[in-house]
Amino acid sequence: MTLATTQHEVTYLEAISEALDEEMTRDEQVFLLGEDIGPYGGAFRVTAGFQKKYGAWRVLDTPLSESGFVGAAIGAAMMGMRPVVEMQFADFISCAFDQITEMAAKNHYRWGAAVPLVIRAPYGGGVHGGPFHSACPEAWFFHTPGLKIVAPSTAYDAKGLLKASIRDNNPVIYLEHKFLYRRMKEVLPSEDYIVPIGKAEVKRVGSDISLITYGAMVPLALEAAELLEKEGIDLEVVDLRTLLPLDTEMILESVRKTSKAIVLHEDTKTGGIGAEISALLAEYCFGSLDGPIIRIAAPDTPVPYSPPLEEFFLPKVDDVLTAARQLAAY
Amino acid sequence: MTLATTQHEVTYLEAISEALDEEMTRDEQVFLLGEDIGPYGGAFRVTAGFQKKYGAWRVLDTPLSESGFVGAAIGAAMMGMRPVVEMQFADFISCAFDQITEMAAKNHYRWGAAVPLVIRAPYGGGVHGGPFHSACPEAWFFHTPGLKIVAPSTAYDAKGLLKASIRDNNPVIYLEHKFLYRRMKEVLPSEDYIVPIGKAEVKRVGSDISLITYGAMVPLALEAAELLEKEGIDLEVVDLRTLLPLDTEMILESVRKTSKAIVLHEDTKTGGIGAEISALLAEYCFGSLDGPIIRIAAPDTPVPYSPPLEEFFLPKVDDVLTAARQLAAY
């Protein structure tokens, strides 16, 4: 193991690199493939230096063929390897959609062949990427049985969830938020750890309203919670961390306690993951609800490029404040 | 126009053929492309005889390249044509996913170029097609702003919605349910008509519970409603007809009236369209709700092949009865 011997502060991005590095050292079957991840170290430099350390076949530069290399990862996974694919941007996952939904997701159900595959997808807006470099692709895969989806919001979770994803015997879409890459930092344990797939975490305990969210909206929600505290509204912030399978238990538990719910995501609203959470609450928590379930999400448009447009498009702290005040009045 | 001069009973499938035929005659820019639609008339014979009538270029057999021919349709649409693509089965739409979501859906938003394109997708289960010939692909596209989605449940709607789709200036996913092809029959008007995109229809007026559904679940819901009537439960059946954009107004109106809601679809549950409907109700109808919003949908698995498995998988009349009785008790 190449574990650091002392505690150290790392960014979200570095946490991802560390997880990859440690897992590659721990398990020879782990290998990486994607565009420009080799000598170049990847568009975001997550694998900088990896090819030198692990060789060209375990840190494999691919031709520009998302469907081809995701398919290759599936085949290798069935042979017992543990491939980790890097999408250069999450947006390009649409090119590999068929292999993911038809081949990877259905394999085990159909004939029992496990596909232990991780697809790392740098996703999300707030970086002026425009319609093709800002995507939140989670809802498409959320509706695809056989996949798992994780979306960490902290460096700790980023590392622990990536390790858990690599060790999982199923195809996992690993959503790493570009906006958080260098903005989130924390001291990580020096020992090996995982964050279990399927477990949400209450990132802030509160008693008045449950806010359920994930990804880059978690720090935003926590910021809103601090402001609301001054108004006497005590927000509980649930970070889903895993999107599929949802930690239904923790979601319901939180809302049963607070009796009010806000669902927040950066992704566009209609048919987003927030809809499922609302639906679960409206069915299984109905008796405890003291107010409508308010969803906050981006409007139903592509992600626009120009800063004023993107700012308008993305959910804001103010949206949370407004919703919380509205619910507090119930 | 090649309109029939007298009233006539036609199947759902024939209604689709008629719509295509009439629109091709009405507008020279309308043309068809897809696999085996020419001399063969398509896997389901929807375009039988069309190539003889309209020539090989307006009823164009394509190579086996879903992404290629959807892309071609997009290009032709931008040049003012009105292409209607046939997917041999809806399942294969995953191969054209990227062209649909990145090119067709975002075009008008980005630079104002309309893409008047229809993709006909024979979808759904109940025909022992197994994991690759039974798909309900609607949720993926439901979460893609820029697309429209329609899903008729009757021959009348099938014809009227296809005509509206062809005349619409946006990319429309036209979901035609294989199970209904020859099972639904009715006498259609002899004059030209459309069913407007975006308008749901109450297929059965009721006062106790609103059941919101679409596609092959509509006849099933109506069957359930008849049985429930005998128990004194009066079900209102709302047929969405258009899935995107949803007719939110009619959905809310119905539930405000009945104060109870069941959402039913054949597609798998998590992240399905039913979640969005529940979420809308839980947010905008909360004050009127007298009970939990119950969702009925297929379980989160691929569509299994063997008859007992598929039967178990698909929603049943009994599921509706159980849910309605449960809600009636509130």
Add this chain to the structure above:
Amino acid sequence: MVDIPRSEFLQLYYYLLLTRTLEERITALYRQGKIVGGVYTSYGMEAISVGYAYALQTDDIIAPFHRDMGAYLVRGITPGEMVAQYLGKRTGPTKGKDGNVHLGDLKRGIFAFVSHLADNLPVATGAALAFKIRGESRVVATNVGDGGTSRGDFHEALNQASVWKLPVVFFCCNNQYAYSTPLENQMAIADVVDRAKAYAIPGEIVDGNDVAQVYVTAQRAIQRARNGEGPTFIECKTMRVHGHSEHDSAKYVPRELLEEWKEKDPILKAERMLKELKYADEGALHLVQERVDKEIQKAVDFAEKSPMPEGSEALEGVYAENPVEVQA
């Protein structure tokens, strides 16, 4: 005349016959309404599937397509399992989850086909990539139809196989039609093998109805792959003499073409060769048919007696299980 030992040639013949007889029996079951899904056979194309699969070693991998019954049988799927699969029985390799030739088994080195044509090709290269990374001398063989070569996944798979010099052999069953679509509406080249030039992959054309030629050519290409010399593309010329599926009358195919190819039947051809080589006489061939008939009857009996799955089994197996330490 090709140089194949008697015992091997007789085994190839056995598999040809087993494939033909099994598919004919499945078709009969289909006509009796016992098979609920579609039936797509390899009738007249059995030599390709049998020939390439027979050239592989036990720990090699196949990623077959929808007309590859012979390959499944050669790799050890029993006729009983196969009929059970078609009938949706619990004893089929997919336990009823999937139908017809959508089955696989890692223990026997078979990747399950998915309907989406050419999707199997990138996956095949992935297994070959695993072998390359681990330094194993295993080989992957995969098969695709003429129509399937038009899909983007074909292109991406062949390209990466060549760039990475992977131990994979691509077979193409060129039966001149994709459903109703003749080759000239599918591609502007006369020989599918020309596609391989785009990747600097060596290509060969073989008579797909000559099991000996397929076998020998496959052997050579597989050896090349095993030696680390990279992929080969082998176009097997044949003809789909039946309909696309058993519910397709294929009226769109010119009758003369069908007549011409019926004479080239791979089983008749193999029989002629066996006799010419004095490897077998009419009587010996007849004995093989008898053995096959018995096996198939046993298979059908087994499958028909097998239980259907319970409805609730529909919920099982969406996810692979994880060792406890990963679960948390």
Add this chain to the structure above:
Amino acid sequence: MVDIPRSEFLQLYYYLLLTRTLEERITALYRQGKIVGGVYTSYGMEAISVGYAYALQTDDIIAPFHRDMGAYLVRGITPGEMVAQYLGKRTGPTKGKDGNVHLGDLKRGIFAFVSHLADNLPVATGAALAFKIRGESRVVATNVGDGGTSRGDFHEALNQASVWKLPVVFFCCNNQYAYSTPLENQMAIADVVDRAKAYAIPGEIVDGNDVAQVYVTAQRAIQRARNGEGPTFIECKTMRVHGHSEHDSAKYVPRELLEEWKEKDPILKAERMLKELKYADEGALHLVQERVDKEIQKAVDFAEKSPMPEGSEALEGVYAENPVEVQA
């Protein structure tokens, strides 16, 4: 020496210079932090983009890729609109909805590029298909990088273009790299043009840094297409002498390769030719540069003064409007 009239050659030169100067100015704005997205230039590759676009007629269509600034300008996008586009201003062709060269305008026959490489190719064939169906003698030209040719959509597009004999010309800007990936890790063939053999599409290789050669070759292929003789594939050999984007130092490219290609600069080459042909002397060339500089300055002024969009405009335009009778 190619045979291009003086006025045309001078115009080609003007566009080369306009492209170079505009992109240099955009890069400067980027370094000042005024451009929030990425900047990918066609530096050193301008001759390809200018050359093919200039060979088209007004009602032809282009489906460009991300290093096609010259083509946009030749088709009539003004430098002012272009700078506005980069700055996310409302006066850019996408009104701030999209960034950099992701823009189009049907009136000027330009399909907007999407990031997903090679997605533009099937769409290009679709426009050509429309022309074929309607019997119009219009042509489509499209461009793709060496890396982009590895995508499945490349394969599907070229195949259908050839099967349907469509009036489309495929240009490939082979600049030997796709981001950090050199050609030999992208494909096992030395010349991208070999890809065309898979579709029986005639292929040509040209010096992509020679605007005259690109132009003349493009003219010929476009005429072929217009005559109904089908598609052509033209590989333009060049080199990406800058980084992938303006934030990439491209250390992975051997220095000698860069040096070698800097000497082959397409603008220097055009200037040498203009002088040799006695079409222009140093003074005349200088005048063109002055004219260009003025235009670019005006463009930047226009763009900088232009308003940003209002935030709420983000909600506009997701759907095209429909005539009343369709709405019901």
